[in-house]
Amino acid sequence: MTAPTLESLTHQLLDAAKKAGAEAADAMAVDGTALSIDVRKGKLEQAERSEGVEIGLRVLIGKRQAVVSASDLSARTIADMAERAVAMAREAPEDATLGLADPTELARGWDLAALELCDVSPEPDPAALEADARRAEAAAQSVAGVTQIDSASASYSRRSVHLAATNGFSGGYARSSRAISAVAISGTGLGMERDWAAESRTFQADLPDADVIGRLAGERAVARHGxxxxxxxxxxxxxxxxxxxxxxxxxxxxxxxxxxxxxxxxxxxxxxxxxxxxxxxxxxxxxxxxxxxxxxxxxxxxxxxxxxxxxxxxxxxxxxxxxxxxxxxxxxxxxxxxxxxxxxxxxxxxxxxxxxxxxxxxxxxxxxxxxxxxxxxxxxxxxxxxxxxxxxxxxxxxxxxxxxxxxxxxxxxxxxxxxxxxxxxxxxxxxxxxxxxxxxxxxxxxxxx
Structure with missing residues (x-):
């Protein structure tokens, strides 16, 4: 069975909200993937991967509103969310400024390609992230005066979002990020000083070399000694x-x-x-x-x-x-x-x-x-x-x-x-x-x- 798209999830939420009695509503669906690798003393310390979809619904009844969210995408959950949100909105305090945008105000004809928010390159292999983290750590440790490396990490994330509303708006986009960081320490005991360096880019090809990042962290930590x-x-x-x-x-x-x-x-x-x-x-x-x-x-x-x-x-x-x-x-x-x-x-x-x-x-x-x-x-x-x-x-x-x-x-x-x-x-x-x-x-x- 094909998984529902983020767009279809938002429209399911809106349909459920209207069926439950909402006068107006907007819905958001977010699909995220994150991968991070930490090394310490040349060895893998932690590898973490998270992924999942979260959905949210805001309903309006008169000048009252309520917001609910969930990570279960079943039709039963979506119906329950809508019913719960409508019940909550009926008990919420009034706010005369609540309301969706007028349809004439909505964004139209945006150019996602021009924004370049998401790298089309494949998700990096965990081994590639580990190699970056190791290189950053080694470069920081090679700086004379560095006594230890507190942490060295490499990560990747990708997040897609879709927003839809009963005023006719519907749109979505994805964004990505690739990062490398290192934290170095100089001195010992009460004389320890730490500093860091980190870089993050939307496109993996734009990310500076891990050696450069690690070396900068080491140099900064040594400069703080004393x-x-x-x-x-x-x-x-x-x-x-x-x-x-x-x-x-x-x-x-x-x-x-x-x-x-x-x-x-x-x-x-x-x-x-x-x-x-x-x-x-x-x-x-x-x-x-x-x-x-x-x-x-x-x-x-x-x-x-x-x-x-x-x-x-x-x-x-x-x-x-x-x-x-x-x-x-x-x-x-x-x-x-x-x-x-x-x-x-x-x-x-x-x-x-x-x-x-x-x-x-x-x-x-x-x-x-x-x-x-x-x-x-x-x-x-x-x-x-x-x-x-x-x-x-x-x-x-x-x-x-x-x-x-x-x-x-x-x-x-x-x-x-x-x-x-x-x-x-x-x-x-x-x-x-x-x-x-x-x-x-x-x-x-x-x-x-």
């Missing part, structure tokens, strides 16, 4: 490209429609105001080819939009799905994200911050004395006020040059002030979903020794 606490005071700080996207992430969280509706955002009153230095923009582009977060439509069937969230330093708008847009009297930005067991919520995809003209090394030379942050731990961030405090490690800068590695320090400031004082380098990596370069931030408080 770390100590830095000085306490107010200093300029450079967020390395590896962690700089976190700063932009705080901005994106603050302009998310859910936060704006709740009033729990440090940018809630900043629409139309300058929140970054002039000349800098944050652009979302969900249609970049071969990028992991690209998508032909959002979680409500709307076409994603390329938009400048911040343009020339000025905040231009919020990130909205249909529900938050209706609450604010605005239009959706095509930004709904969801899973089979959840209702839509706003979320961004591919983000790029304007790059600067100079390399990170030039910013280091310019800062004189300060901190280069390569790792962040913990977080105490007030989403309403923007007060910021995070543990950090990296390298102390003296005379515009790296002097020694540092750890066990805390950075503190206010995000509204910090973002207005950023200076970007030109080292962002174009293959990432968040293309954000290293960022120099003036005048942060640093608590060390």
């Amino acid at each position: 770390a100590r606490k830095p000085k306490t005071g107010a200093y300029p700080v450079i967020y390395d490209e590896r962690v700089a996207s976190g700063l932009v992430g705080h901005v994106l969280a603050a302009i998310n429609g859910s936060a704006i509706v709740r009033g729990a955002s440090w940018l809630r009153d900043a629409l139309g105001e300058e929140i970054l230095p002039r000349g800098l923009s944050i652009v979302e582009d969900p249609s970049r080819p071969r990028i992991s977060a690209s998508r032909p439509f959002d979680g409500e069937g709307l076409a994603p939009q390329r938009r400048a969230i911040v343009e020339d330093g000025v905040l231009t708008g919020w990130t909205l799905d249909l529900g938050t847009a209706r609450k604010l009297g605005l239009a959706s930005t095509g930004s709904a994200v969801r899973g089979p067991g959840s209702s839509p919520a706003p979320g961004v995809s591919n983000i790029a911050l304007t790059q600067g003209e100079r390399p990170r090394e030039a910013l280091i030379a310019e800062m004189g004395t300060g901190l280069l942050v390569t790792s962040l731990i913990g977080a105490s961030i007030n989403p309403t006020t923007g007060d910021y405090s995070r543990g950090a490690s990296g390298f102390w800068i003296e005379g515009g040059q790296i002097a020694y590695p540092v750890n066990e320090c805390t950075l503190a400031g206010n995000l509204r002030d910090m973002m207005r004082r950023i200076t970007p380098a030109n080292d962002a990596r174009a293959h990432l979903s968040y293309v954000v370069p290293s960022l120099l931030v003036e005048g942060l408080m640093l608590a060390g020794e």
Whole structure:
């Protein structure tokens, strides 16, 4: 017997929902396969494979809704899901902003081939993944000063999704990922320091060599050997490209429609105001080819939009799905994200911050004395006020040059002030979903020794 397609499963769910009494509904079916290999000390430590299909149904009755999901694809389960969802929706609280998209708003005629979301190459053999992990581990271990390898891994995943709704929308796509990572340790006992390197690509042919990834992890760990606490005071700080996207992430969280509706955002009153230095923009582009977060439509069937969230330093708008847009009297930005067991919520995809003209090394030379942050731990961030405090490690800068590695320090400031004082380098990596370069931030408080 032929297994049902994801498309047919979503339409079975919609039919069952209407039969059970739903006034409107949307359904999602997801088929995922993941394979990962871990090695340790030259031997296979763990091999893991997971695969399965999950289905989800959202039903609406008036201004009430309910969401249910399951991994059993039988006709009986689908009927039970629909009946249970309808019963739950009848008891749910009313929300005047609930509702599917108007058919005129739906995405149409997307070009999956242009997005290049899924590698057509065959799934890699487990032996090939193990070989990559072994090579990454061996390369990291070969770096002088590395005392042990914490982990070395290689993985592959493929995920297909189909979304359909009673407003006439029906569409699906698949995406793939291939990754290699390594974590190396230098020193011994209380003097141990660790660092990592990892790369992930949509297409296997684009993935860097495992030797390069492993060697970089080893070199980073050795560079951190002998770390100590830095000085306490107010200093300029450079967020390395590896962690700089976190700063932009705080901005994106603050302009998310859910936060704006709740009033729990440090940018809630900043629409139309300058929140970054002039000349800098944050652009979302969900249609970049071969990028992991690209998508032909959002979680409500709307076409994603390329938009400048911040343009020339000025905040231009919020990130909205249909529900938050209706609450604010605005239009959706095509930004709904969801899973089979959840209702839509706003979320961004591919983000790029304007790059600067100079390399990170030039910013280091310019800062004189300060901190280069390569790792962040913990977080105490007030989403309403923007007060910021995070543990950090990296390298102390003296005379515009790296002097020694540092750890066990805390950075503190206010995000509204910090973002207005950023200076970007030109080292962002174009293959990432968040293309954000290293960022120099003036005048942060640093608590060390």
